[in-house]
Each structure stands twice: as structure tokens, then as C-alpha cells.
Amino acid sequence: MEKSLFRFIWKNSAKYQVIILLITCLSYPVSFMLLDLPKQITNDAIQGSDFPREVLGFELDQIEYLTFLCVSFLLLVVVSNGIKLFLNVYKGRLGERMLRRLRFDLYQRVLRFRLPHFRKVSSGEIIPMITAEVEDVGGFIGEAIALPAYQGGMLVVQLGFIFLQDPLLGLAAISSYPIQAYIIPKLQRRVVLLSRDRVRNVRVISDKIGESIGGITEIHANDASAWHSADLSDRLYTNFRIRFEIYNRKYFIKFLNNFMNQLTPFFFYLIGGYLAIKGELSLGALLAVIAAYKDLAAPWKELLAYYQMTADVNVKYQTVVENFDPPDIYPLERITSDETVHLEGNLVMTNATFAGGASGQEVFGVSFKAEEGKTFCVVGSEGSGRSEVLQMAAGLLSPTAGKVQIGTQNLDQLSEATLGREIAYVGTSVHVWTGTIRDNLLYGLRHRPQEEPIADEVGQSELRRWKEEARATDNPEYRLDVNWINLERNNVSEVDELDARALEIIETLGLSRDLYRLGLQSVINPDHDAELVQRILDARHALAEKVQTDPKLRNLVELWDVNKFNASASLAENLFFAVPKDSTLKLEDVLKNKRVREFLQETGLEERLIEIGRQIAGIMIELFSDVSGDSELLDTYSFITQDELPEFERILRQMKQGKLPKKTREADRNRLITLAFRLVPSKHRLGVMDEYLEEELVKRRQEFRETVGTDNDIITFFDNDTYLPTLTIEDNLLFGRPRLDRRDARQRIDEVIRSLVMELGLRQPVRRAGLDYHVGVAGSRLSGYQRRMICLGRALMKAAPVTIIDDTVAGVTDEDKAIRQGVLEDLKGRTVVFGSASMAVAEEFNGYILLENGRVSSSG
Amino acid sequence: MSIDTEVAALRKVSLFSGIDETKLRLLAFISERMEFQDGEDLCVQGDVGDSAFIILRGEAAVIVDGEHVATVGEHAILGEIAILCDMPRTATLRAIGTTDVLTVSKENFLKLMKEFPEMSLEVMRVLAQRLEKTTRDLADAKSHS
Known part of the structure; x- marks a missing residue:
């Protein structure tokens, strides 16, 4: 791997660097004309005489001439900014590509390390190297060659101008350069060393953090938090010291540079003034030189900034790359x-x-x-x-x-x-x-991918672009979205057939029972396996039949019945009679939906739910206000956490006084409704529910379903003939709730499900679904x-x-x-x-x- | 069925007699209410008990070594010792008809006692009274024999 950043840049982007340089030079005359034109407009077109003028074979009077110059000006503005835009995008793209190439190369090198090498490196150090540490390199690459070339050119031109006016003044102008050229790199070298230390120190920090996370159980079990905190804090202090040192030096360099730059005019005024007085230099020439010197400062400053940045980025590059070049690394062909x-x-x-x-x-x-x-x-x-x-x-x-x-x-x-x-x-x-x-x-x-990517018209161009980028950065052209599974080994023609072999192996390894259990708990996509879904639905119906005819079972579960209140389910489930489509959401969260809100308001359910929520909150406050905050009782049984208790006390107090503030009203009301929604009547026997409300909820269910409609994007309604994609296979089979007020209902009904699954020959499909279990x-x-x-x-x-x-x-x-x-x-x-x-x-x-x-x- | 009926039932239990209303409500709230069908066992003789049962509705048969020795009805508390110490069940309890039972688990009861030490004092007081009564009974029995 290239040891120096510039070698890496030149080797991989020489062509692009030359293009950037050429375009940069090209933009120079345009910028010059753009600076010159306003002068011409004021001096020549507005204050000038001798009209009409002849331009490109046309005779123009004063107004026309002014218009011509202004339009030219406008044109140049567009061209100049267009070039700038193009250049910036071009540089950015180059930087990103080089960054991608570098990162990929580093990652591939990690893959090429020999096994024993991994005992010497830690992921806590490697990860930031590939991700964060090389980040700055990308931004730098676009500027790497163009900036010094351009600014250097400017500097030479300006200097040349000064020398032409007077060689002595020219010498004066550059008199401080040798000193600067001597001192600044000396100072900078120290900064470079410090930067190295800083990078290493940050790596250790990241390693320590990684180790703390890995050994968190040990830390807690040995009360070693203090030790680790002190360790990290010490590292952070070192980091602070290094950085502070860097700041000091960096700004001292800036100070020195500024000082030197302003020292030179001192010589100008002194020597130039002396020469002017003696009549050896015209005053006009002196003023021109001073103006030119002013223009010198800008490129000089840019060059210095560039120098500092190069040093910084170079250090970063080297400190990263030196870790990826062990002598015994496998050759690339091996992988x-x-x-x-x-x-x-x-x-x-x-x-x-x-x-x-x-x-x-x-x-x-x-x-x-x-x-x-x-x-x-x-x-x-x-x-x-x-x-x-x-x-x-x-x-x-x-x-x-x-x-x-x-x-x-x-x-x-x-x-x-x-x-x-x-x-x-x-x-x-x-x-x-x-x-x-x-x-x-x-x-x-x-x-390796087993097939070529198939893409439609639109996909084609996207694919072409993807491939071009891969080629431009030396990345592999393997698509992830095609089949990678080698089928020949197992003598099958389709990936699905491998499942049979996989299940056979699972059987051999004695994992069948585990897989079956995982299968029941897994959430499958019903579109993938329509046949399995149908069989599960059939099993559901068979189970329902069994439950209804067997009096012993009937008492164990409450099935989802659209005409019946389910005392083992929450009020939300009873009212909406659905599950959220997004499995990360809770059913209470549908309150945020506008249509749901409107429905609750129109039916007057909102007020009743708030009332229930208020009663629940009241009881919770009464029961738990004496309980200490760290008691498990609160966590396990209360609807309200310790932190929320005072909030609810406030809400209840304000409600009693009839002055719930307008602003928080909506939020507070929602909290009460959420509380009510969480109530599971057979578990929480709070006496806040009565038969009328149960009937009401069941009645509103139907209305709700009609209002929201089955094709909404928030919830899926319970329906005896629909597979619910967000529920597990087991919940889909049972399609109800084991009764909470019957002992061991869950275990007993599991037993029934197991024998039914066996009877219907569903074991194998369920195991197959278990293969989809996310580990x-x-x-x-x-x-x-x-x-x-x-x-x-x-x-x-x-x-x-x-x-x-x-x-x-x-x-x-x-x-x-x-x-x-x-x-x-x-x-x-x-x-x-x-x-x-x-x-x-x-x-x-x-x-x-x-x-x-x-x-x-x-x-x- | 609300928490109030359960609190009323708990109140009738001598072990809980001195405990104030809100604590009893909390105890009722964290206890489980279970329904047992005819013939189902609330507990089995010989098993280690971890909860006390309070019959809210219905009846239960007390069976010792396969013999039906007694029938208990509403508001009976059974196995209360189990919530204070680990002891094997001395009898099997079997529901007669549909029976509603409030189950107070040892774990929950101890959590409450830990949370409210004054509750422990009340329970101790009741236990001491019982001990005193038993001692007196024993002395009486001895003097009569």
C-alpha cells in the first residue's frame, strides 16, 4: 500500500487531477476579465467619449455599447460561476470516489490479515480507522494538486509584477519568505507529531469503550465502574492536553505568519519612501507595488493553510495505513x-x-x-x-x-x-x-453471485451507473440482490429445495424441537407462502371447533369473536379489534391517527374513555402513592410509573377544578385515554368497567371498522379468515387469548396446539417457518x-x-x-x-x- | 366483580384484620383472581405451597389422603401459613362447581410487608395472639388429662 498520501493520490487519480488543474487554469482568464470589465464599464462606457464605437464589425452608440458590456459581464458571471460549480462537484466526486477506494482497500486488507494477526489488533481500533479517521482524506484529495498549483501560480505572477517594477522592492517583498520557510515547517513538525499522538490516543479511547461494552457484566459484577471511569477520564485528559498543545502551536504559526506578512510593508514604506524621495522610484510605481503586495497576501495565506492541512491529512493517512500493511499479509488473489x-x-x-x-x-x-x-x-x-x-x-x-x-x-x-x-x-x-x-x-x-442481475429499463441505467462507480473505485461488481446460494453442491435446482436438506440436518443435530418452538414464535410474511398460511387458517378453524366443543377447553381461552367482549384482552384491542400494521407500534399509538381521533370524538367514546382513565389514575395514585420508587411493586403492577405519578396527580387535580389548561389539554387527555386502553378487565379488577360499556365497545367495533376501512395503513382487523402478518404463527393459530383468570391456561392451550399441529401434519411447515427465525x-x-x-x-x-x-x-x-x-x-x-x-x-x-x-x- | 368485594373478603381474614384499608386494596389488586371449574385442584397435598386461597364464590372440598374431610365455602381462607413459610400442603383442595378464588402469593405478600413494615407488625400481633391461645389450650388440655 502507498505509504505516502500523495503517492496514493497520484497513482489513483492522476488523470482527474490534471483535468482539475487545467480547468482551474482555464477559469483564471475568465476571473480576470470579470474583474476588469466593471472598470471598463465605468471608465469607458459611462464616462467615455468617441461614440459610436466599432465592436466586432458593428457600430454601437453609447447606450448600445453599455448594454453590450453589461450583457458580456452577465455572461461572464454565468460562465465563471458555472466553472466554479462544475469544479466543486468534480472535486467532491473525486474525493468521494477516492475515499470509497481507500476504505474498501482497507477493509479488504483486514480480510487478508492472517489469523494470528487478529490477536494483535482490536476492532475498537480498526473500525474508527476505516470509518472516521480517513474521512478528512476525501475532502482533501480534490484540492491536493489544483490548490497549490493555482495559488502558487498567482503568487509567482504577483511577485513577477513587483520585480518588474523594482528588483529591490521585489527582494523586500520576499525578504520574510526564507525565514518563514525555515521556521514554519519546524513548528509544524511538532504539530504533526502531536497529531499522531492524538490519533493514537483517540484509538485507545475507542478501544477502551469497546472493551467496556464487551465486559460490561464484569464491570458491574466487580464494582469496577469507578476504575474504568478514571481510566477513560485520564485518557480524555491526555486528549485535551494534546489538543490544547496543537491549538497553541497552530495559532502561533498563524500569528507568526501574519506578523511577518505585515512586517514587509514596513520595509516597503521605508525603502520605497526613501527611493521615492531620492527620485529613484516614481510614487505611482510605489503605490502599485504596495497594491500588488496586498494581493500577495491572499495566495500566501491559502498556501500556508494548505500546507498545514496537508501535514494534518498526511499524518492521518499514514497513521491509518501503517496498520494495514503487516509483512505477512495474504496476497490479494487469495481472496x-x-x-x-x-x-x-x-x-x-x-x-x-x-x-x-x-x-x-x-x-x-x-x-x-x-x-x-x-x-x-x-x-x-x-x-x-x-x-x-x-x-x-x-x-x-x-x-x-x-x-x-x-x-x-x-x-x-x-x-x-x-x-x-x-x-x-x-x-x-x-x-x-x-x-x-x-x-x-x-x-x-x-x-459468489450465481446469476446476473435482472433489471428493467429504469433499473438498467441505475445498474450501469452502479457498475461504473464500482469500476472507478476498484470495488467488486457483485450485486447483493441476486441469488448467491450455490445449489449444485446439494443437487437441488431451487433455493427452496434446500429447506428440506436444512430440516434434515436440523433433525440430525437434535434441534427439531427447538426449531419447532422458534417456528411457532416466528412472524412470517403471508405473501411468501400462501399454502402455509391457508393451512394455518384451517388449523385455526379446527382449533376453534375443538375449543368450542370441549367444555374444558372452552374455559381456557377467549377467542376473538367480533360479537363478544374479550375480558382477557385490553380495552384497545376490544374496541379496535385489530393489531397495528407496524409491529414496533403499540395499539395505543393509533390514537395519533386523525381518523381514529375523530371516530372517538364523534361516538362520544372519548369522554367515556377519559373518565375510565381518570378513575384508573385515581386508583393507582391511591394504591401506589405510599410505595417507594424503587419497589418492584410499581414496575410490575402499576399502570403508571413512579415518574408519572405526580403528572397524573396534577391532571386529576386540574380536572377536578375544571381547568385543564388548553395547551396541554390534548396531550393530557391522550394520556388518560391511553391508560384506559391498557386496562385488561380480567386482570385488573378495578371495577371501572361495566356490562354496558362492554356492550358499547363491541357495538362500536363494527362502526369503527366501517369508518376506518380494511385498507388502511395503520391496523389489520381481526378476522377469522385472515392471517395477521404481525402476529406469531402461534397467535395466529390460537386466534384468541388464554384466559388470565384460569391457572396455567397458556401451558394447557399450548399442549392442545402442539397435538393439533402434529395431527394436521403442520410440524414440518412450522419448522420450516422456524428457519426464518431471526437470531x-x-x-x-x-x-x-x-x-x-x-x-x-x-x-x-x-x-x-x-x-x-x-x-x-x-x-x-x-x-x-x-x-x-x-x-x-x-x-x-x-x-x-x-x-x-x-x-x-x-x-x-x-x-x-x-x-x-x-x-x-x-x-x- | 370489583376490587371492593375482594377487599371485603380479605378483611374477614384474621391474619389481615389489623391492616388498613389502602394496603388491603393494594394486596387485592396485586393478587390474582382465578376461576376453577368443578373438579379442578386449587392445590395438591404434599406440594410446596406458595400462596393462600380465599374463596370468593363457590365451595371447595378439603381432601386428606384421598378422604373428603371437610367442605369450605365463601370467605374461607386456606393455606395462609404458606405465605409466611415454605411448608408442604397438608391437604388437597378441589373445587366443587365453579369456584372463584383470590390467590395471594407469598412473593407478593412478602413484597408488601417489606414495603410497609407496619403491616408486618400487625401480622406478628395476630400470630402472637394465636400462639398465646394455642399455648393456653395446650395447658388446659394437659391439666384435664
Whole structure:
């Protein structure tokens, strides 16, 4: 990677820089004419004589001449500003492109780091480097060459003018330059060093913050907040000191520069005045020189600012880039090449040695042969070098001596396209990606896009532009929105068919029950699978039938019945009889909708709901006002939080006095209505509801539905024949609420649902829906065990010739053993290398080696 | 059915007799009201109890070792000791017909006592009186034997 910013700029944007420079020079005569023309208009056209004048072969009288000059002026204004606009956009675009190129390059370099290198870097430091730290570079690149060239040119021209007037004065004009040229870089060097320190310090800060977030449980569990606060505060102080130092120097440089610039006129007046008095220089020439010198100041100032900025940006660039150039970085072809070599033959490790310095366990001269199509076990406790040996076998780690071969291929020479497709690897620490379970299982099949993007007319031009930009910045031309899943491996012709295989693997791994439960909890898009939706609706009807005919069940649930009040649901649900379309909203939030408000007002429900809200607030204040703020009672049972209590007290007081202020009226009324909406009658037995109101709500339901209409964009109405997209499959099946006043109603009805799902053959489709379950950030919604199994499933899904599994289902328990057998059965006929800590496990394999302290101590 | 009827029922319980109105209302509010169908068990003999039951409506059979030993009706409080200490249920309670029951869980009751120490004092007072009565009864029984 280019070590200096200018080399990077020149290498990647020389052509554009020249264009910018040319256009900048081109704009110069235009600007000059623009400055000159007003003078001509006043002197020549307005105050001039000798009309008519001849211009371009036309005779013009004074007014016409004035008009001509003014129109020319207008034209020049347009041209000059047009050039400026074009230049700015051009520079901006160039900067952004270069920034994209730089960032992408840096990211790609991260992908090219060897594994041991990651023990030395932290994401807390790398992330700000690629994102924030290089930001300024982009803005600078457009100016990098044009600005010094242009301003330098101006300076030379002005100086030339002065020298022409009088060489002595010219010397006087530049007399301070040598001093400035000597002192300023000296001062600036110190600023550069400080900038480096600052960048490093900020990185440490960001690393510390990242570490605090990662270890937050430890911080709380050990009362270490104070220590970490002090640590960060100390870093912030260092940051302050460095910055303050930088300010001091930066402005001192400015001061010095200004001072020097104004020192020169002193010489002008003195020497020029002396010469003028002596008659060796005309007064007019002196004045012209002084005017010219004034014009010198502007470019000089610009150049100085540019110099300071260059120094600053250069430091930023260097301090970033030096972190992305480790000597042992993989060559670029390793990750970009798309050529796959089919790996066949025995996996042979010969005298493989790995010494990673301070990082990890060392391995000495390990040799073994795992025969093709057979199973092999590497036994070793933690720290025996087992993981390193397996990583070398997967081509993830390069042996420092010795070699690893599959057939005739040396793994160290192969590209990622071969290693990542022909070898499946499950390591000791696994990673589940944010996304669905399906995404994660199919992750190992997603190497390159499998098809060309299809785009319509409009999309075509957008696509072309997208490609051009990618080319201009050396980015890959892979579209994300096409299918990336390789189907050939699993011998299927459509992505959907992979689901069957995925479910098979899930079964093998013993995750079926988990997946079924996740499936019931998952929210599916009904447009994706119309058949499943229909089957769920059928099951819903069957369940309703069952519930209605079985007296035991009837008492457990209250189904959504448009003609009945549901005491286990909130008032909002009872009135609107719907769920919000946006799953992030609560049903109370529909109050913000104008049509809903109007409906409540017109039907007079608003007043009644406010009254209920008022009563609830009253009871809550009465019950909870003595309860201390930190009591769980308030959190668990109250409608109102501790902070809100005084607010509601105020509202009630003002209502009593009949003077709720106009301004807050609407908001306060809404709060009371929201309170009423949250009431679930069978849970909160507050005595604020009566049968009449229940009937009223049921009656208004229909009206509400007619007023708002089914095609609105806020809510979906409950309807026995409609699938509700924002509810889980389970809630869609049940289509009601387990009664809150019946013990264990939820569990008992779950049991019924489970047997019904079984009866109707819905288990498999529900599991399939479970594949759509979103696992949360990095799999946070799965258990550690589930995450590991998903990663094992990913390896099975890949169906690679060689599969390497480390420390997963590697125990001696019956459960592990059963799954292990299933996995080996699934991989039958392929080479398997398995890592386990237990010697007892090795017996299940065709061969083994036992590692102790990085050496093979026995084999068989 | 509102909170008032529940408060009235709670008031009849001797353990709660000294507790003031608002606290009782709070206790009623945080307690669960459950409906039991004919033949359903409120609790099973031998299980560890964690709540007291107050029958608001209907009846329940008290069954010890499979034998129906008593029938309790409205306002009866059952298993109140369970809300103060962990003890296995000494009998099975089975609903006769549809029965409404207010369930006061140990957890909630203890939370309230923690929040309002004066409540604890009231409960202690009642327990002390009971102990005193039992001691006297025991002494009487001994002197008669």
C-alpha cells in the first residue's frame, strides 16, 4: 500500500487531477476579465467619449455599447460561476470516489490479515480507522494538486509584477519568505507529531469503550465502574492536553505568519519612501507595488493553510495505513480468485510446526495421515495444540515449517475459493451472523453471485451507473440482490429445495424441537407462502371447533369473536379489534391517527374513555402513592410509573377544578385515554368497567371498522379468515387469548396446539417457518449450544469433501455421542477430521493422534 | 366483580384484620383472581405451597389422603401459613362447581410487608395472639388429662 498520501493520490487519480488543474487554469482568464470589465464599464462606457464605437464589425452608440458590456459581464458571471460549480462537484466526486477506494482497500486488507494477526489488533481500533479517521482524506484529495498549483501560480505572477517594477522592492517583498520557510515547517513538525499522538490516543479511547461494552457484566459484577471511569477520564485528559498543545502551536504559526506578512510593508514604506524621495522610484510605481503586495497576501495565506492541512491529512493517512500493511499479509488473489481446485486424496500433515510467537499454543513437528473418505480424530486437551493443528488442516493457519497437503495440493498455495468451498470447518469459537437461521445454515454456500442481475429499463441505467462507480473505485461488481446460494453442491435446482436438506440436518443435530418452538414464535410474511398460511387458517378453524366443543377447553381461552367482549384482552384491542400494521407500534399509538381521533370524538367514546382513565389514575395514585420508587411493586403492577405519578396527580387535580389548561389539554387527555386502553378487565379488577360499556365497545367495533376501512395503513382487523402478518404463527393459530383468570391456561392451550399441529401434519411447515427465525445480533437470541449447532449445521450443509470439526459434540455423554454418530453418518464417504479432548471418543474413528504440549505423543 | 368485594373478603381474614384499608386494596389488586371449574385442584397435598386461597364464590372440598374431610365455602381462607413459610400442603383442595378464588402469593405478600413494615407488625400481633391461645389450650388440655 502507498505509504505516502500523495503517492496514493497520484497513482489513483492522476488523470482527474490534471483535468482539475487545467480547468482551474482555464477559469483564471475568465476571473480576470470579470474583474476588469466593471472598470471598463465605468471608465469607458459611462464616462467615455468617441461614440459610436466599432465592436466586432458593428457600430454601437453609447447606450448600445453599455448594454453590450453589461450583457458580456452577465455572461461572464454565468460562465465563471458555472466553472466554479462544475469544479466543486468534480472535486467532491473525486474525493468521494477516492475515499470509497481507500476504505474498501482497507477493509479488504483486514480480510487478508492472517489469523494470528487478529490477536494483535482490536476492532475498537480498526473500525474508527476505516470509518472516521480517513474521512478528512476525501475532502482533501480534490484540492491536493489544483490548490497549490493555482495559488502558487498567482503568487509567482504577483511577485513577477513587483520585480518588474523594482528588483529591490521585489527582494523586500520576499525578504520574510526564507525565514518563514525555515521556521514554519519546524513548528509544524511538532504539530504533526502531536497529531499522531492524538490519533493514537483517540484509538485507545475507542478501544477502551469497546472493551467496556464487551465486559460490561464484569464491570458491574466487580464494582469496577469507578476504575474504568478514571481510566477513560485520564485518557480524555491526555486528549485535551494534546489538543490544547496543537491549538497553541497552530495559532502561533498563524500569528507568526501574519506578523511577518505585515512586517514587509514596513520595509516597503521605508525603502520605497526613501527611493521615492531620492527620485529613484516614481510614487505611482510605489503605490502599485504596495497594491500588488496586498494581493500577495491572499495566495500566501491559502498556501500556508494548505500546507498545514496537508501535514494534518498526511499524518492521518499514514497513521491509518501503517496498520494495514503487516509483512505477512495474504496476497490479494487469495481472496479474490474464483478458481476452485477440487481436493481429492488423503489429508497429510508432514512435520507441521507452528510457532506464533506470543500468540497461541505452539505445535512441533506434527505428522499424520487422514485417509480420504475415512474419519480421523485429533485428541488433545485445551492448550495441547489441537486447535492449531486443526486450523492448519483447514488451511486457516500456515505452518511455519512442514506442510499440509490434500492429495497433491499444498494447502498453503491454495486460494480461499478452494479452501473455503472444499473444506468445511467448525472451530472452537463459532460465529452466528445477524440474520435468520436459514441465512446462517446457507452461509457456507454463498461464495459468489450465481446469476446476473435482472433489471428493467429504469433499473438498467441505475445498474450501469452502479457498475461504473464500482469500476472507478476498484470495488467488486457483485450485486447483493441476486441469488448467491450455490445449489449444485446439494443437487437441488431451487433455493427452496434446500429447506428440506436444512430440516434434515436440523433433525440430525437434535434441534427439531427447538426449531419447532422458534417456528411457532416466528412472524412470517403471508405473501411468501400462501399454502402455509391457508393451512394455518384451517388449523385455526379446527382449533376453534375443538375449543368450542370441549367444555374444558372452552374455559381456557377467549377467542376473538367480533360479537363478544374479550375480558382477557385490553380495552384497545376490544374496541379496535385489530393489531397495528407496524409491529414496533403499540395499539395505543393509533390514537395519533386523525381518523381514529375523530371516530372517538364523534361516538362520544372519548369522554367515556377519559373518565375510565381518570378513575384508573385515581386508583393507582391511591394504591401506589405510599410505595417507594424503587419497589418492584410499581414496575410490575402499576399502570403508571413512579415518574408519572405526580403528572397524573396534577391532571386529576386540574380536572377536578375544571381547568385543564388548553395547551396541554390534548396531550393530557391522550394520556388518560391511553391508560384506559391498557386496562385488561380480567386482570385488573378495578371495577371501572361495566356490562354496558362492554356492550358499547363491541357495538362500536363494527362502526369503527366501517369508518376506518380494511385498507388502511395503520391496523389489520381481526378476522377469522385472515392471517395477521404481525402476529406469531402461534397467535395466529390460537386466534384468541388464554384466559388470565384460569391457572396455567397458556401451558394447557399450548399442549392442545402442539397435538393439533402434529395431527394436521403442520410440524414440518412450522419448522420450516422456524428457519426464518431471526437470531438477533450475532445470534444473541439463541443459546450458546444452539449457536454452536447452527454452525455445525452450516458445515454439513456445505457438503465439502473434507470436514473438520473441532470441540463440537465432542464429549462422552450419550447425547453428544448420538449427535456425533448422526453427523458422521451424514458425512459418510467424506474425509472427516474431528477434534476432541477425550481419548474415549477417538475409538469411534478410523484413526487418531494424541497431542500433548504441541507434540504427538501417540497415534493409532 | 370489583376490587371492593375482594377487599371485603380479605378483611374477614384474621391474619389481615389489623391492616388498613389502602394496603388491603393494594394486596387485592396485586393478587390474582382465578376461576376453577368443578373438579379442578386449587392445590395438591404434599406440594410446596406458595400462596393462600380465599374463596370468593363457590365451595371447595378439603381432601386428606384421598378422604373428603371437610367442605369450605365463601370467605374461607386456606393455606395462609404458606405465605409466611415454605411448608408442604397438608391437604388437597378441589373445587366443587365453579369456584372463584383470590390467590395471594407469598412473593407478593412478602413484597408488601417489606414495603410497609407496619403491616408486618400487625401480622406478628395476630400470630402472637394465636400462639398465646394455642399455648393456653395446650395447658388446659394437659391439666384435664
